[in-house]
Amino acid sequence: MAVTTVSFDDLPSRVRTAIEAETSPVLKAETISAGLNSALSARILTATNAVFLKGLRTDHRWVWTQQREADINPYVIPLAPRLLFHVIADGWDILGFEAIDGHHADYSPGSPDLPKVVEAMRRLGEIPCPTIELRRAEQRLAAYVDNPADAEMFKGDVLLHTDWNNHNILIEEDRARLVDWGWATRGAVWLDAAHWIIWLIAAGHAPAQAEKLVSQVPGWSTAPPAAVDAFAAASSRLWDEIAGNASDDWTSRRRSAARQWCDHRADRT
Template structure:
């Protein structure tokens, strides 16, 4: 039997992967980090949140300063260096109005990509979600929804950034038609409505288009709450241009999964969703749900053994919301 909380509900999978320690970075690259920061690294504290298989550590420097380092090589996961390069391009160009850590520098050497950020003294939201902390985060989401993408910030439209990802139902349907997927383990409601889901997600891109700067990977593990009341949003490699409600929609299934309210209770009354086209929202939710549940049925990527369980739980929450929105039997 699965481990359960006192309330009888199964705990959400932790949003944490397998981090490499600071010492895993080659010595010459660690020396390059110290040269960039202008001080020796006295201590490194690995941060467990998130799914990158690379290094993510708070650095204590000689002289009392701090910094945050992210570093990864293709040996850990072949796609991770490209993700870090994307983050370096975007983080270095984010406008000051975005509540994100400042990029101090980055370099690409010997198969490693290294990013250096200002260190943020903060913590991720408590799990399960606490109402006051959720209110802080939702206020920040509303503020982000009001930010348009400035030029020349190098972020593509949502359709370009996520077009291949938001085709999960269509891939499942095609594989099933070809006899390569027996739909084992798929929710019975999704099996009954597979063709309708595939058709719905095909329309997501046009409805989600917009000029809002979307993070497109908002979850508790990408948020830091500071003692002075700020919410700092970290990890920006997937940023894109989208409708004002897009980040809110992507956030809410994880909130529900981690003990927060039902997504509809928040989305339907949030300022970022004011005036949203219901059909466009449902199409984007179909695409996101297909992405989560489609990937959850695949083998774990190299270096990311915990990711699929997290996607499966997040996808189950998204699917419940989708069944409510569609009303399909």
């Protein structure tokens, strides 16, 4: 089911009323175009503060990610912005977060944002995995490995973000903040760094350069080479599936990046 984007003003009046019951009257609303998994992605201004809204219709297949974000938010503050409210009204599921003033992370080689992302990964690795319902890495990737037993190498009890799209990383002056936690997962300690590699390659890093960069992330050194090989191969198949017959440049770059990394790992062996 595709995500059809809407603006704040497009929402049913009862939904807007429910939001304003939490925020006070909205004076201005700006649609944020960067969101890929939300029908509503907007920044609203009231007389007293700014709030970021994200939302999906309650009949959307991904609406469960809204509750996942609400459940995990108390455990990932201040690495993530604070959830202010969660409302469900008139067929819509809406989350309201404190708005962050920052820019989307630049992953290109030499970017000053890269050390801040590494530090955010380090801080995430220090957060105990909460005892809430989370997807498991070995389950999410089971369909993309050669041998079902290979997925067992992704098991672990570490809290993972897994979606390292640079639009999910907001850079403030001295730190990176992580948003969009709907796909938070429980798995092996090195997996977030592995997920990041594909985005780094898509941003212009050679596979070996990307691996050298993520070697700064605590936990990466514990990754068994065979497990990384299996993950790279699984990721390539996953991005092939995501891309399908799509010809847009954004998807094609990530599919190409995943293939490059998979080939790099195969050449290594």
